[in-house]
Amino acid sequence: MSTSHTSMDRAVPLFDGLIARVRSLPPVATAVVWPCEAVALQGALMSLSDGLITPVLIGERTRLAETARQAGLDISGCEIVEASSPEQAAGHAVALAASHRVHALLKGSVHTDVLMTAVLAPGSGLSTQRRMSHVFVLAMPGRDGPLFVTDAAINIAPDLLAKRDIVQNAIDLHHALGFGAPRVALLSAVETVNPRIQGTIDAACLCKMADRGQITGGVLDGPLGMDNAVDADAARIKGIVSPVAGRAQILVAPDLEAGNMLAKNLIYMGKADAAGLVLGARLPIVLTSRADGARARLASTAIAALYVHATATARGVPSPE
Incomplete structure (x- = not known):
């Protein structure tokens, strides 16, 4: 699972602005899980040098030292917690x-399923009443603000209640990053309710749930096709009158396959740069791919840090100092 594209190694104004905002805040204590490859370790140290996080490196001490030596990195000032395996x-x-002790988790070179198995284990202390979900934050060429895509990494075939949490997690992140109340498009293959397409029924129900206050902080519409969710002319031609159609800021996929293909299409063919975050646990979790560059990891870490600062009180945890 990849949260970004290698083009992220160039400067991106949207992400640069977010990173600059985090620099003015206290660094967030962050557990970096098994950063035993150079790019994972470099990403954590870049976040440290930019003042975004205070990393706690968790891994085999000798292996971390050798990785740092080979990459020309200095970990002498970092706290290290000894672990003999990725699972540990x-x-x-x-x-x-x-x-x-830490307020965010950052995936190093550990496999995603290993990290998430530990997070989701009974008694982990990290679960909440909210379903966990992943949000891609995309910087699209020619687009001023971000475009969110969810869920493309965690929930394979979410039911209606899971989709409610997926939507609410994305809305909460949009607010936490300072972008205000978002316009949320609930995507399907068509823009009318069709009993044979479950995604259209779920979209209609989610809209009514928002009307009844079961989802808050955003404006929802759906089902919407991808074309009329993001293109005003497509919405006009199809006669769709909506505050969301043609102007969506969050795209909610009906299932993981659709979300993953949509996100990767925007990244690899649409040349979007991407960061990403898992929400719904007691703290944000940065999932990265082994293919992600250090700068992509920096952007995702900045988003996590902003989320921590914006939501610490609401989540009932101490603010970073």
Whole structure:
């Protein structure tokens, strides 16, 4: 699962602005889980040097030292928690998070399923009433603000209640990053309710749930096709009158396959740059791909840090100082 594209190694004004905002805030204590490859370690150290996080490196000490030596990196000032395996590193990270020693988790070179298994384990202390979900934050060429895509990484075939949480997680992130109340498009293959297409029924229900206050902080519409969600002319031609159609800021996919293909299409063919975050746990989790560059990891870490600062009180955890 990839949260970004290698083109992220160039400067991106949207992400540069977010990173600049984090620099003015106290760094966030962050568990970096098994950063035993050069790019993972470099990303954590870039975030440290930019003042975004205070990393706690969790891994095999000798392996971390050798990785740093080969990459020309200095980890002498970093706290290191010894772990003999990726599984043990994930377990240590969850324990640090549950005790509020750290306020975010950053995936290093550990596999996603290993980290998430530890997070989701009974008794981890990280679960909430909210379903966990992933949000891509995309910087699109020619677009002023971000475009969110969810869920493309966690929930394979979400039911209606899971979709409610997926939508609310994305809305909450939009607010936390300072972008205000978003316009949310609930995507399907068509823009009318069709009983044979479950996604259209779920979209209609989600809109009514928003009307009844079961989803808050955003304006929802759906079902909408991808064309009339993002293109005003397509919406006009199809006669769709909506505050969301043609102007969507969050795109909600009906399932993981659709979301993953949509996000990767925008990244690899639309030349979008991307960062990403898992929300719904007691703290944000930065999932990165081994193919992600250090700058992409920096952008995702900045988004996590902004989320921590914006939501600490609401989540009932101490603010970073």
